[in-house]
Amino acid sequence: MTDHPDVPPAGGNGPRLAHIAAQAQVSEATVSRVLNGKAGVARGTRQRVLAALDLLGGERPVRLRRTSAGLVGLIVPELTNPIFPAFAQLIEQALAGHGYTPVLCTQLPGGATEDELVEQLEARGVTGIIFLSGLHSDSTTDPARYTRLTDRGVPYVLINGYHEDIAAPFVSPDDRAAARMAVRHLAELGHRAIGLAVGPARYVPSRRKAEGFATALTDTLGLRREQAERLIRHTLFGVEGGHAAAVSLLDAGCTAVVCGSDLMALGVVRAARQRGLDVPARVSVIGFDDSQLIAFTDPPLTTVRQPVRAMATAAVDALIEEIRARADGDRGPDRHTEFVFQPELVVRGSTAPAAPPAGPAAPARFSGPAKGGGIRR
Structure with a gap:
């Protein structure tokens, strides 16, 4: 198996990796990521690479024709707490309204960690990721794990939790x-x-x-x-x-x-x-x-x-805004934002x-309906 299964071999009829990189003015590693459908490449850069491939007479890989650009990762802690499936269902509905399909990932005891799930989602070429009650809610977490996502050009939104050092949209109840x-x-x-x-x-x-x-x-x-x-x-x-x-x-x-x-x-x-x-x-x-x-x-x-429905809708809307901003080569209006919803x-x-306290003469503290x-x- 080669390192770049979808890239034409050096001796084949298609253009070499180096030729595509030179034409697009990017690195060979970037060309490889684009041709293998990997995440972490800006939309404009991806378009330049594909344009270079077309110009040099290459055939776009099947992987790209069978694109997974409509996938969005959704990482939740577990599903035994009923609030998490409720969030997942409403997020799925909101994503469907924008033409996206969620890839649900759960962190089971002894199973994949959040970081490992992120790697798997990136390997599938998801367009973005929504984190629900993830490591971002832990004040002791290393924010670098999210900074790396930003650096790789993967849009993401975080629900339930806030971290001063993570530059991303947050969605929280008050x-x-x-x-x-x-x-x-x-x-x-x-x-x-x-x-x-x-x-x-x-x-x-x-x-x-x-x-x-x-x-x-x-x-x-x-x-x-x-x-x-x-x-x-x-x-x-x-x-x-x-x-x-x-x-x-x-x-x-x-x-x-x-x-x-x-x-x-x-x-x-x-x-x-x-x-x-x-x-x-x-x-x-x-x-x-x-x-x-x-x-x-x-x-x-x-x-x-x-307010689960409002929060789910806001999270998806924020992610779509992030995706569109990156497609335009922009980081978005203000990525370090927290949307707070009233319970x-x-x-x-x-x-x-x-x-009332024990004793026959103890007066009742309250009468009438709750206020x-x-x-x-």
Whole structure:
């Protein structure tokens, strides 16, 4: 096997690699990438190489006639969390409206890493890549992995997360606002001991939720900042992480728990019930995402809805703008941009007025309907 399977051999009838490179005024390596349908070559450069091939009487490789320019890579962490398939479906619909087809890549335990998936997508010649809750959301990640994509001319967009040193479009929910509206809802129900179960602090969405939560406790309940921060538990993502955080928060006397995801909220519900605490009569729980089927849990989960459709559409629109800008030889109007979308509180059955203190004469803290401003389902 040769290094350039689609390039005419030196002794063949077609033009030599060096001849094409000289005619197009590019390197032989660039010619090879173009003729093999690889990503990382600017549209104008690619057109010059193909024009040089035509001028020299060469035949365009079958690989180029069977182009994969209509493919867009979509990298997600996993599919067990229902919010990720929901994003993937809506991104697929939005891409189809622009004539593109997604190539879905998931990071399974022990499987390919994000960097390896990017290499595979580049080898397939995708037009661009959308990252959903990828390494960009980890504040400790090396931004060079994304800078290299930029240098190779591959357009990309990042959903859920932000990094100051990555020059690309970001699409995020307002995580701080999500935590604030959850705290306000619980405070209006009479809760004063409110905890937060959220993912590891190095992840930007988790850190932003924690910041919004602490600010809300300070503004709404008058707690000092250090008091508010003592009610935050950074834990693993998922049901198990929510369960572990709930054990600690319930030990601390919390009567309500705000969670970083719906799955974590299910873990909190399980931990409360294992202690014989009814949800929501004794413990109120709020999730985040409003993922599929969460309205049918027992009890139906009050949650902060992530604006998935709007975010998916915005991510695809931003990617299309990046693709068109690169086709015109431009880097785009302002690549280092974050589009932030407002979440929405959805009040269901896992939150209720705070239970009165023990004792026959204890007055109820709340009566009447919740004033949290959320929509009821």
